[in-house]
Amino acid sequence: MLSKRLKTIADLIPNNSKVIDIGADHALLDIYLTKEKNCQCLATDISKKCIEKALNNIQKYHVNVDTLVTNGLEGIDLHDEIIVIAGMGSHTILKILNKNITNDLIISSQRDIPLLRKKLKHKGYRIYQEKIIKDNHFYVITYFKYKKGTKIKNIYSYNQEYNDYLLKEYQMKYQKTNKLLTKLKYLYIIGRIKKGS
Numbered sequence: 001m002l003s004k005r006l007k008t009i010a011d012l013i014p015n016n017s018k019v020i021d022i023g024a025d026h027a028l029l030d031i032y033l034t035k036e037k038n039c040q041c042l043a044t045d046i047s048k049k050c051i052e053k054a055l056n057n058i059q060k061y062h063v064n065v066d067t068l069v070t071n072g073l074e075g076i077d078l079h080d081e082i083i084v085i086a087g088m089g090s091h092t093i094l095k096i097l098n099k100n101i102t103n104d105l106i107i108s109s110q111r112d113i114p115l116l117r118k119k120l121k122h123k124g125y126r127i128y129q130e131k132i133i134k135d136n137h138f139y140v141i142t143y144f145k146y147k148k149g150t151k152i153k154n155i156y157s158y159n160q161e162y163n164d165y166l167l168k169e170y171q172m173k174y175q176k177t178n179k180l181l182t183k184l185k186y187l188y189i190i191g192r193i194k195k196g197s
Contacts, residue, residue: 002032004135005108009086012106012129012143013037018081020044022072022096023088027054027065034063044068044076072096078103086141090116097123102146104128108139120144 002010006029013019015037021030024043033039043054043065051069058065070076073083073096082104085093090112097105097120105125109116128149131141143149 002028004133005086005139005141006032008131008133008139008141009084009106009108010037012131012141013039013082013084015039018079020073020076020078020081020083022083022085024054024067025050025087027057027067029084029086030054030065031057031061031063034065035061040066042066042068042076042081044070044072046071073099073101082106090119094119104146105144106141107144108141113140 010029010032013033017033017037017039019030019033019039019041021027021041021043024030024045027041027043030039030041030043033041043051043058044067045051045054046069048069051067054065054067058067068076078101080103083097083101084106085096086106086108088096088110090109093107093109093116102124105120107116124147125144126147126149127142128145129143133139133141
């Protein structure tokens with residue numbers, strides 16, 4: 001039911017947790033957490049259509065998941081919930097988190113991860129756990145805790161596992177490109193020979 005990315009996020013969340021899923025879209029993560037880990041979930045989205053889609057899935061799987069149409073955390077009273085934000089850029093995520101909070105955060109940003117690290121570091125957050133996965137694309141999934149975990153020392157680099165992934169990916173692309181260029185060069189030379197030039 002879950003993509004590799006969502007399953008990785010789910011695995012980071014302890015049983016019986018309270019979870020707020022920002023930008024929940026189809027709410028499949030929340031359904032899984034409710035069914036498999038006995039979590040209490042609130043699935044939110046700025047889009048009414050997305051929440052309607054989420055409600056259809058919730059009914060389909062016969063689970064109890066609360067839903068809310070809202071922009072980020074607007075109108076939500078925070079207590080000890082884990083906040084999940086996945087599939088957005090860091091600028092959007094930081095706008096959502098632009099308030100005084102100390103909740104645990106599980107974030108999978110699509111871009112500008114160094115910026116996210118820098119801003120959360122200034123808010124007092126540290127990295128508790130981090131996973132790097134490839135699910136068609138590379139994803140960095142980070143569990144941040146307020147003043148608990150590893151201090152964010154180098155905000156401009158990811159861990160070695162991610163760097164190794166990038167290196168392998170680059171090498172594969174380079175080899176393919178190099179082979180293509182060699183083939184094109186060969187075809188160009190053959191074409192010139194045939195024309196007698």
